[in-house]
Amino acid sequence: MTATLERLAAIVASRRAADPAESYVAKLFVKGRAKIAQKVGEEAVEAVIAAVKDDRAELIGESADLLFHLSVLWAHAGITPGDIDAELARREGVSGIAEKAARKTETPGD
Numbered sequence: 660m661t662a663t664l665e666r667l668a669a670i671v672a673s674r675r676a677a678d679p680a681e682s683y684v685a686k687l688f689v690k691g692r693a694k695i696a697q698k699v700g701e702e703a704v705e706a707v708i709a710a711v712k713d714d715r716a717e718l719i720g721e722s723a724d725l726l727f728h729l730s731v732l733w734a735h736a737g738i739t740p741g742d743i744d745a746e747l748a749r750r751e752g753v754s755g756i757a758e759k760a761a762r763k764t765e766t767p768g769d
Contacts, residue, residue, distance in 0.1 A: 664730065664740035671734045684731060692735050698728045 674684035687695050702725040709717035733739065 661740060661744055664726070664743075667727065667730045668734060668740050671730050675734060687728075687731050688735060692732070695728065695732045695735055699725065699732050702728050 671684050674682045675688045677685040679686040679689045687698065702721060706718060706721040706725050709721045730740070733743070
């Protein structure tokens with residue numbers, strides 16, 4: 660999956676400065692991070708709905724849409740799939756409960 664996300668990141672990077680009339684990625688970049696984040700949220704909700712409906716094909720499609728929009732958001736924020744991979748590797752072997760508890764102690768006000 661990492662290789663696919665790396666290729667997707669390269670495509671997003673190559674299209675971000677294109678003509679917004681000809682590139683959906685460029686159009687999203689022009690609209691800014693808030694709009695990109697909104698699209699990520701919409702796709703996440705659509706993936707959840709597909710999961711609740713137990714529609715495997717729809718869940719696969721919506722998951723692909725979610726990963727695409729998430730890759731656009733990462734690119735806008737200067738984050739690479741390698742950054743995400745490194746964070747997942749850091750968490751590997753750590754209990755999800757322990758990892759979540761550690762995040763709460765690091766974030767004042769939660």
